[in-house]
Amino acid sequence: MSVTLQRPTLPPGVQQEWRGETYHGRPVTKASGFDWKVSFYIVTLGIAGAAQVIAALARTQRGGDGLARRARLLALGGSIVGPLVLIRHLKTPRRWYNMLRILRPTSPMSLGSWLLAGFGGLSGLTALGAIFGRRSRLARRVADAAQGPAAVAGAGMGIYTAGLLASTSSPVWAAAPAPLAAQFGAASMAGAASALALAQRAAGETASARRLETLAMLATGVELLASRATERAWAATGLERSITSGAPAVLNTLGGKAVGVALPIAAHGIGRAAGGRAGALLPELASLAVILGGAAMRHAVLLAGNDSACRPEHVFRTTQAARPGEVRR
Amino acid sequence: MDGGLVGSAPGGQEAELTAGTRIEPGRSYGFFTDTTLCIGCKACEVACKEWNNLPAEDVGLTGHSYDNTGRLGAHTWRHVTFLETGTRATEMPPYQSNWLMMSDVCKHCDPAPCLEACPTGALFRTEFDTVVVQQDICNGCGYCVPACPFGVVELAPEDGKAHKCTLCYDRLKGGLEPACAKACPTDSIQFGVVEELVERAGARLERLREQGRADAYLYGAPGAPGATGGLRRLNAFFLLTDRPERYNLPPAPSRPARNARPAFLSGLATMVGLALAAVAIGVGRR
Numbered sequence: 001m002s003v004t005l006q007r008p009t010l011p012p013g014v015q016q017e018w019r020g021e022t023y024h025g026r027p028v029t030k031a032s033g034f035d036w037k038v039s040f041y042i043v044t045l046g047i048a049g050a051a052q053v054i055a056a057l058a059r060t061q062r063g064g065d066g067l068a069r070r071a072r073l074l075a076l077g078g079s080i081v082g083p084l085v086l087i088r089h090l091k092t093p094r095r096w097y098n099m100l101r102i103l104r105p106t107s108p109m110s111l112g113s114w115l116l117a118g119f120g121g122l123s124g125l126t127a128l129g130a131i132f133g134r135r136s137r138l139a140r141r142v143a144d145a146a147q148g149p150a151a152v153a154g155a156g157m158g159i160y161t162a163g164l165l166a167s168t169s170s171p172v173w174a175a176a177p178a179p180l181a182a183q184f185g186a187a188s189m190a191g192a193a194s195a196l197a198l199a200q201r202a203a204g205e206t207a208s209a210r211r212l213e214t215l216a217m218l219a220t221g222v223e224l225l226a227s228r229a230t231e232r233a234w235a236a237t238g239l240e241r242s243i244t245s246g247a248p249a250v251l252n253t254l255g256g257k258a259v260g261v262a263l264p265i266a267a268h269g270i271g272r273a274a275g276g277r278a279g280a281l282l283p284e285l286a287s288l289a290v291i292l293g294g295a296a297m298r299h300a301v302l303l304a305g306n307d308s309a310c311r312p313e314h315v316f317r318t319t320q321a322a323r324p325g326e327v328r329r
Numbered sequence: 330m331d332g333g334l335v336g337s338a339p340g341g342q343e344a345e346l347t348a349g350t351r352i353e354p355g356r357s358y359g360f361f362t363d364t365t366l367c368i369g370c371k372a373c374e375v376a377c378k379e380w381n382n383l384p385a386e387d388v389g390l391t392g393h394s395y396d397n398t399g400r401l402g403a404h405t406w407r408h409v410t411f412l413e414t415g416t417r418a419t420e421m422p423p424y425q426s427n428w429l430m431m432s433d434v435c436k437h438c439d440p441a442p443c444l445e446a447c448p449t450g451a452l453f454r455t456e457f458d459t460v461v462v463q464q465d466i467c468n469g470c471g472y473c474v475p476a477c478p479f480g481v482v483e484l485a486p487e488d489g490k491a492h493k494c495t496l497c498y499d500r501l502k503g504g505l506e507p508a509c510a511k512a513c514p515t516d517s518i519q520f521g522v523v524e525e526l527v528e529r530a531g532a533r534l535e536r537l538r539e540q541g542r543a544d545a546y547l548y549g550a551p552g553a554p555g556a557t558g559g560l561r562r563l564n565a566f567f568l569l570t571d572r573p574e575r576y577n578l579p580p581a582p583s584r585p586a587r588n589a590r591p592a593f594l595s596g597l598a599t600m601v602g603l604a605l606a607a608v609a610i611g612v613g614r615r
Contacts (some may be wrong), residue, residue: 008554008573008580013543015572023410023577024393026400030483032475053604054612063615091469091489095449098468102450106440106586109472110448155604159596166588168475169442177588181596189603193612211612218610219603226599309475312577319478319579322558323587 005321018320020313028315029169031306037089039299041082042161046188046298047195047291048078049119049157054192054212055126056151059144067208070199072123072130072143074192075154079120108164115156122150158188161298165305171314172242173305176233180301182226187260187294190219194287201284213283216290217268224261227297238317242308243300251300260293342504347511350521352501357439357458359496359564360510361526362432363533364576365545366517369395369430373407376512380497381406384487394428401433403485406494407509408433412575431576432509432518435460435481435494436549437564443493445586446476451491458523458564459496467491478560478582496565523564527551530568537568544570548578558583 010016022028055071058064087096100117104110129143162184166177173180193216200209234240243252264286271282308314344352352358377383383404391397394411401408412429441460444452451467454460462473462482469489473482482493497507505511510520519526527550537545549555549563554573556562558581573580607613 006557006581008557010554010572010580011544011546014546014570018572018574018580021572021574023412023575024391024396026393026577027480028577028579029478029480030474033471033484050600053600054607057604057607058613061611061613064613066615067613089470091471091484091486092467093469095466095468098449098451098466099470101466102448104445104448104450106445106589107448107472108589108592109446109470113448155597155600158600160593162596163589163592164472166592167446167585168472169478169582169585170475173475174585174588177592178595181592182599185596185599186603189600193607205615208613208615211610211614214610215603215607215612218606222599222603305475309480312574315579316574319581319583322581322583324558 004324006324007321018316022312022316026312027310028312029309031309032168032170033089033091034302034306035089036299037085039295039302041086041089042184042298042302043191043295044078044082044085045116045119046158046161046184046294047191048075048082048123049154050188050192051075051078051196052119052123052126052147052150052154053158053189054196056147059147064208066203066205067196067200067212069130069133070203071192071196072126074195074199075123075150076127076130079116079123083116083120108160108167112160112164115153115160119150119153119157122146122153126150155185159185165301168305169315170305170309171237171311171318172234172239172301172308175237175239175318176230179226179229179233183223183230184298186219186223186226187297190216190223191291191294193219194290197287198284201280206280209283213268213287216287217264220261220264220290223294223297224257227256239308239314242304242311242314246303246307248300248304248307251296251303255296256293256300258293259289260297263289263293344504344506344520348506348520350506350525352457352504352506354456357523357564358501358521359437359459359523359526359566360434360507361519361521361530361566361568362434363517363519363530363568364429364431365537365542365568365570366515367409367430367432368515368517369409369411369428370514371398371409372512372514373432373509373518374398374405374409376508377407377494378405380500380508381495401435401479401481401483401493403483403492406434410576414571414575429571429575431567431569432513433577434509434565435496436479436555436566437494437496438478439561439564440559440584442476442478442560442585443473443482443491445584446472448472455498455501457496457498457501459498459501461495461498462491462493464488464490476585478579478585523562527566530566533568542570546570548573548576554580555582557581559587560584
C-alpha cells in the first residue's frame, strides 16, 4: 500500500519522534461495552445471512427443495433469536426502536439496523415458502420473489458487523478493515454451510450434505487466509498483544484455529478416507467444530478490540500518522 | 435571534460582558484552551459539575501528580491533566515551569465521529455547531464510545445513556458563556466563535514565539496536528508545548467511519466469491 501518510508537523522545540511516552499509562480511547451478546448476534446473523445465499442457490437447482426449506427456516430462526439477544445489550433496551428513527449513512450500526429489519422481513417471507409452500402456490410465489433480495441482504448480514467494528477508534478493530470483513464473511458462510450440512445429514440427504461440507471447508480456508492477513496487519502496527494474551488468545488459538480449522480438516480427512460408519459421525463433528470455531474467532476479535482500546501505546502507535483522505463538509 | 431569557434582557447578553462574544444560532462556537496559562486550579471541573449537576466519581488519590480526576467520562466533562516533567530547574520559564497542565474537554469535532456513528440520531449538531447527546433519544447502544478518537463519550451505568460535554447548550441558549470558560481565572479556557478563536490563538502563538518559545503549537485548529485523517477541525482546540501524547492526545487521529467502505467492499467480494464457489461445487443438488 503506497499511501502518503499525513504526519502532523510539530514545532522545532518539541521532540520530533514519539518514544513511547504515555500520560501516566492511562487509556486514551474508551473500550466499547460490547460483550458476548454482540458476538452471539454477529455469529447468529452471519449464519442466517449466509443461509439465505445458500437457499437462493438451492432454489435454482433441481432437487434443492429440502435444502432451500431448511436454509429458509434457519434464516428465520436466526433473524428472530439474534435481534432479541442484541436488544438485551442496549443499556436502555426499551428504546430499541430508536434504531429505526433515522438512517445515518456514515454509521454501519444504522445501516445494519435497517439491513437487519429488511433481512428479517424478507426471511419471514421466504419462510412462508418453507412452511406453507407445499400447500399454497401463493406462499411459494411470495417466497421465491423474496428469495433474491433476501440473499443480497443476507450477504450483507454476514459481513457488515466487521465494518461496524472497523469503523471505530479501537486500534485492533480499525487496523485491517478489508481482511477483517473477509474473515467475518468467510466464517459466516462456513457456519451456514456447516449448520445446513448437519440438517441435511439429519434429513438423510447425504450427498447434498457432502457438497455443503466441501463449501464449509473452502470457506474455512478463505477465513484462515484472511485471518493471516489481519494478524499480519496487527503485528505490523504492534497490536498483537491484544490477541496473543488473555482470553482473546485462548479463544483465537484454541477456539478459532484448533477447533475451527484444524479439527474439521482432520475430521473430514479421516472421515472421507475411512468412509463407512466413521464417514457419518466425523463430518458431523467437523461441522459442529466449524460453527463453534467461527464463534470463538469472532468473540476473540471483539474482546481484543476492547482490550486494545484501553492500551494507550496501541492508540498512539496507530495515530502517529493518518491517511489524508477526503474532508467531508 | 437570542432565544433565551437572559439574552433578551435589556443591555444584551451576559456573554458579551464575560467573553466578549454575542451568541447567535448559525455560528460555530468552541473553546480555545491555552495550556501555557493553565495553573491547574480545576475551577473548570468544579464549575462544570456544579452547572451540569454531575455527580462525583472515584474520590481518591491516583498517584498521577495532581490529577485525581483521571479521565473524561459520563460524569466528568472537564478534566485537568497534570504531568511533571524533568527535574526542578533553578531558572524556570515564567509559566508552567516543569509542569504540563491542560484542561481537557470534548473536542466537538467537525465532522464528529461519535455523531457519525450514532444510529438513533440522539447525537446531533446544534445550531451553535456543537455536538450534543439528546438524553430522551439515546438508547445506550454504546457505539459512540469506541468511535470517539479521544475517549470522551461514556455510558452512565446509572441511566444507561451516553453522556459528554454539551458545551453548555442550555447556557448558550440563554446567552451565557459555558461554565468552565467563565470560571477559568487565567483565561486559559476561552470561549468564542471558532474562527475568531483560531485567529486569537495564532496571535498568541506569535507572541510566544517572540518570547523565545520554540515549542508552542496549536492542536486541533485547521491544518494542525489533531485535525487529521478527515477531521477538518476540532471546535475545541488547544495550545500545547510538548508532544500531544504527553497530554493524552493522539497526534494524528482520523475519522473512523472511513474504514466502512473497504470493509464492505472486501466483505461483499468474499461473499460473492464463495457463492460462485458454491455454484461450482453444486450446492443445492440432491
